[in-house]
Amino acid sequence: MDSIGFAKHDHSRCIGSGIATVEAYCQDHRLQFTPVRRRVLEILLQQHRALGAYEILDYLREEGLGSQPPVAYRALDFLVKHGFVHRIERLNAFIACMHPGETHTPVFMICRKCASVAEAQREPMQGQLGEVARAAGFLIERTVVEAEGLCPKCQA
Amino acid sequence: MDSIGFAKHDHSRCIGSGIATVEAYCQDHRLQFTPVRRRVLEILLQQHRALGAYEILDYLREEGLGSQPPVAYRALDFLVKHGFVHRIERLNAFIACMHPGETHTPVFMICRKCASVAEAQREPMQGQLGEVARAAGFLIERTVVEAEGLCPKCQA
DNA sequence: TAACAATCGTTATGATATAACAGACTATTC
DNA sequence: GAATAGTCTGTTATATCATAACGATTGTTA
Incomplete structure (x- = not known):
């Protein structure tokens, strides 16, 4: 049992290692870690807080990576399905997993x-x-x- | 710790005693157990399952008790606030409490x-x-x- | 490279929820 | 029982969250 959420930590390492872990997992499991999926995960890791799907979509729009809701929801579905991102039911929002790769x-x-x-x-x-x-x-x-x-x- | 949800039970008693308990609680606490609030609780007790707000609203409409979403949501807010009904986050739905009155x-x-x-x-x-x-x-x-x-x- | 599966872009719509305001009802106080 | 403060209701409008469907594209495999 552990919790780093309210503690100080080196956040830049969070992002790098989060992406690297997921990248390796996807290679091992023959999953496509596409640009949209990667970017959505990066956004969630960078923000380090729960974001709504439309908030994520706004970032994607600015970057020309997609402009319609299904783009964000599909990327999120993928990330949630494989445990890289969790859905917070209480908030109807999404947050990057702090333990990607581990069953939990x-x-x-x-x-x-x-x-x-x-x-x-x-x-x-x-x-x-x-x-x-x-x-x-x-x-x-x-x-x-x-x-x-x-x-x-x-x-x- | 108990659970009667998957067990057989005398459901008509559920409804009667549920309403009676809430009625008494409202009298004691100077809360207004209005027709809409009462009817919403009855519907949830009768159905004995999780209902969406719009599903409840459909019943109210048929009975001429209200036709717009806020009517249902306000009644549900009241019932949830006082612990007579619970919100199931996973389902975006509501269910009558099986232990009204008790803190829990x-x-x-x-x-x-x-x-x-x-x-x-x-x-x-x-x-x-x-x-x-x-x-x-x-x-x-x-x-x-x-x-x-x-x-x-x-x-x- | 053909065949098939997975992903993406887009349109349209569905489902859930609340803000705001006027009017009606209820309780309380004088 | 009239004034008034607070609560509740009815309604319009809109915000927020989510998915169905379909054709185009890309990736994978044989």
């Missing part, structure tokens, strides 16, 4: 004041959600775990 | 095949979400915990 079930903490989002990891099928599901005979395939509140800075 | 942090299990939704309870600030938040110094105000998968029936 993310937990998000969303600050209602500064809108920052931190990603942490939990073990699947453990904890209360796992207990509840076992008791009900429910087979979990995917989880959405998002907490809304105040980040350390905004509590001060 | 719900967990939902959503069947992707039959679309049924079960509500269970967890302790706030315990389990992995609590651990993660404490480690990050994050102050939780609200949580969204939703699992998607297969209910007992649909696994067969």
Whole structure:
């Protein structure tokens, strides 16, 4: 269990290593890491916050990479499907994954004041959600775990 | 921790007691349980599944209780605010609370095949979400915990 | 290079949600 | 019971989020 979302870190390394990791993964898995997909991931890594699809589309427009919603949504679908980007249901927005390549079930903490989002990891099928599901005979395939509140800075 | 969502039960009692509980709560707290609000809750209790706001609005329209989106959204805002109804973020939909009146942090299990939704309870600030938040110094105000998968029936 | 699959660009539309404001109702106070 | 403050409703308009469909293009493989 870890969380770097609210901590200081070398952000330029985030971007470079994020892209490199995904690039390698795509080569290994014969996936097409096309210009639009790459750019959308870069934008999300650079911004380091949750962006709406139309916000991303605005960047793409400025750069001549696409101007219609499906362009952004298709790139996002690809990135989400392969775990490079996560969708934050509470915000209808997207954020770059902090652990690309690793299998994981993310937990998000969303600050209602500064809108920052931190990603942490939990073990699947453990904890209360796992207990509840076992008791009900429910087979979990995917989880959405998002907490809304105040980040350390905004509590001060 | 309990879950009655996937189990058989006397559904007519659900509706009656749900309405009665909320009615009493509203009297105690000087809240106006208006016809539209009451009817929206009844619809959600009767259907016993997650309904979109526009689906609810269709019922209201048929009954002459309102025809424009704000009518449905306002009633839902009220019901959600006071914990009589929960919003399922994953579905952009609403479902009647199975434990009205009690303070709680719900967990939902959503069947992707039959679309049924079960509500269970967890302790706030315990389990992995609590651990993660404490480690990050994050102050939780609200949580969204939703699992998607297969209910007992649909696994067969 | 032919055949096939994946991706892209575009148009159109669908689905979800809220701002704003006037008018009606309710509760409270005098 | 009249004034008034607060809440709720009805309506118009619009904002925001998301996808269906289809032809053109590009990439992959045999």
